[in-house]
Amino acid sequence: MFFLYLLIMDVSAFTIQPEGHMVVPENCQFRGKHFKTSFKVEGEPVVLRCPQVWYWLGASAIPHVNLTWRKNDSVKVVPGKEETRVWVQDGALWILPAMQEDSGTYICTVRNISYCDEMSIELRVFGKTEASLPVLSYPQILTFSTSGSLVCPELSEFTHNKTDMKIHWYKDSVLLDPDNKKFLSVKGMTRLLIHNVSVEDAGYYSCVMIFAHQGMRYNITRNIKLRINKKEEETIPVIISPHQTILTSLGSRLTIPCKVFLGAGTHSTTMLWWMANNTSIDNAYQDGRVTEGQRLEYSENNKNYIEVLLIFDPVIREDLTTDFKCVVHNTLSFQMLHTAVKEVATFSWGIALIPLSLVFFVLGGMWMHRWYKHRTGKACGLTTLKTDHQDFQSYPSKIKEIK
Structure with missing residues (x-):
């Protein structure tokens, strides 16, 4: 109620000085041209509101201000009397009836003791054709x-x-x-x-x-x-990604798409978002490390899809224990799909060399066994050959003795 009272008092503070005392203000801040051109019909009433009045009403406290109007090609201000065809009433510029020659740029000036600003608005008056x-x-x-x-x-x-x-x-x-x-x-x-x-x-x-x-x-x-x-027809949305488990490496950048199939249904009435532990992504990650990408709407083979990305930059260990959910909702259905981020197993040469070492150990053992067996057999052959040779030498001696 207090704010409403201030607003009423502020609006009532806008006054129009007598025509004889009006001068073109100096050193005013020009706020520019209003974005909207006013198109009106000849012979009808036209009312233009001062565009920058809302800037003043938004202030915490507004002192007594003067509001004046003038046309861009004239230094004379519009009078505050209804006896003329163009006048100012309650801060608004009235033209009754409007004529085509009234077309042009009008400048509204708001000023008090310490401040002054201006803003312009374009008026175009057309004939009835x-x-x-x-x-x-x-x-x-x-x-x-x-x-x-x-x-x-x-x-x-x-x-x-x-x-x-x-x-x-x-x-x-x-x-x-x-x-x-x-x-x-x-x-x-x-x-x-x-x-x-x-x-x-x-x-x-x-x-x-x-x-x-x-x-x-x-x-x-x-x-x-x-x-x-056309009447937009809704269909039951179907979440087709993500997978229940997403493998990644700590410290890496990760993007997880939530893709929803709508068939021939409409995009506009279906909402899609991500959650982390039953909290919105914006609230859960106020530091911006994890964010939602822009909503994508597209068609493939005359079927409609929507997609929202979940972006990690980077992945940290805390994410491995967080429950992420893709949620889709329209008037026909409410669905969610859980997904978890898991750390991918890293490759270790030490672990990989263990079975390889066992293979080499076995092969080495087999080779040593065969080598040892071969060496043993060779030694036995040499011994037998030596014994036969000695017998052969003694045999002739025995013959000689017989002679």
Whole structure:
């Protein structure tokens, strides 16, 4: 309530100096041109709000300020009197009725004793011709085979405290039949309800409101270009990755994709994210070591997929005991898939040489055995040969003795 009170008091503090005392401010900070150009129709009321007023309302405390308007090609400020066609009221620039020569750049200046800034806004006033309809139209979208509503935009300046306002709706310049149950316009509302939207409902709509000022009645027209989108059909998503166990090395950079198959279903209504020990990744890793990649949406063979990466930079031992989950959700299903990060077995030459050493040991033993056996056999042969030779030498001696 206190903040609301301050806001009301701050808005009421915007005052317009008398025309005779207005001068073009000096040494003002120029905030630039407002991003949105105002397109209006000739002969209708136009109200421009000071673009940078919201900067001032966002301050913690706003002192008494002066607000003035001027056109870019003029040093004269707009007066704060309704007797003229162009005037300032409650900080807003009013042009009633607007003419094509009113097109141009308007500069709003906000200043107090110690500060001054300016911001410009572009106004373009078109004649009432069909050629200007695409430029003057506000794009809106409804979904096929559903019920939705069109909004008659930018009427807040003219509908304040008016509960009895009546808006007339047209489609392709033809007044909609109030007895047509497909379209419903309620008194006091700025919306047109459309039941069971069809492709034929696409096109240009116009909403017209009567505005009375000083005994004069003016039309306020807003044009809408309605586009019909196909009804987005949901399917039950299927998580096709990751695997339950991901092998990696400590200190390495790791990327784990969570890939979800949607078939012919829509991307937009399906949410996909990662969790770590029942906590979101952002909360679990505020240091940014583990992050989620951008959501990817793509099609393969006319089938839709979505994918979100889990990125480790780097992997540490703590990750080996963390429960990571890929979670997917839409209106038809809620699923999750657990995955764990495990350290891959490292290669050790010492361990690998143990069986190799055993092989060499066995082969060496076999070779030694054969060598020893061969050497033993050779020694036995030499001994036998020597014995026979001695017998052969003694034999002739015995013969001689017989002689």
